[in-house]
Amino acid sequence: TLPAEVIEVLLATKEANPKLSVQLVIRETLKHRDVPDDLPLPPSTVHRLLARHGLMSGSDSQDTDTDRRRFAFQSPGQLWMSDVMHGPTVRIKDRSKRKTYLIAFIDDATRVIPYAAFSLAENTRAFLPVFKQAIVRRGLPERLYVDNGSSYRSNHLSLVCAKLGVALIHARPYRPQGKGKIERWFKTVRGQLLILPDQ
Structure with missing residues (x-):
């Protein structure tokens, strides 16, 4: 469970700039004086938090991979x-x-x-x-x-x-x-x- 003050900073960061990705929200949050630099902030946890508060757009909250092709190459340089x-x-x-x-x-x-x-x-x-x-x-x-x-x-x-x-x-x-x-x-x-x- 994340500390309340960290949750507040995460939400405020995303609200201030809705276009920020989860990784950038984490990066900006760790710069805040009230957040320890070494605090673990798993992207999946932060994503769920932001989604619960309605701060993730449809394009952010869904996997944007439209790759449904039948081929998937295994070696570098094949495609x-x-x-x-x-x-x-x-x-x-x-x-x-x-x-x-x-x-x-x-x-x-x-x-x-x-x-x-x-x-x-x-x-x-x-x-x-x-x-x-x-x-x-x-x-x-x-x-x-x-x-x-x-x-x-x-x-x-x-x-x-x-x-x-x-x-x-x-x-x-x-x-x-x-x-x-x-x-x-x-x-x-x-x-x-x-x-x-x-x-």
Whole structure:
């Protein structure tokens, strides 16, 4: 059972910033002067506490893994997934505002991120340098699983993958199955990097 003062800090932290993940709520709570630094705060316990008080949204309180595909790879490099997350708007050199996009890859078996980078565009030209850096760091994957977005539906990408010997797999339209793993990583990025930019 958690001490009453700790429960109060946990609830207040989540109420002050509802978008914080459970892990970030714990991290912020442990910074509070009334909470011992070494106090065990199991994420499952904190999640139940927040849920009981109605502080967990539907997307937070449910497993967001929509990966119901019949294949599940066991070895690194057998399958990479790639997706794009819409990032913050930034000012560039001429002081104009531009939308950013986070292009990322994840290894299906290990959950390792071979590489990820922000870009000012969401297209094949922006995608390929990120793909190259992922390969430089982790080697060639056997398969690349992507959705049907414009970044991935290009003859150029198909040709590149064919030359590299990488099987390019497109998700079926309107059924982005298998994206749960990388979507969870994007959620972590939003929760830890974009919500608290000063930390």
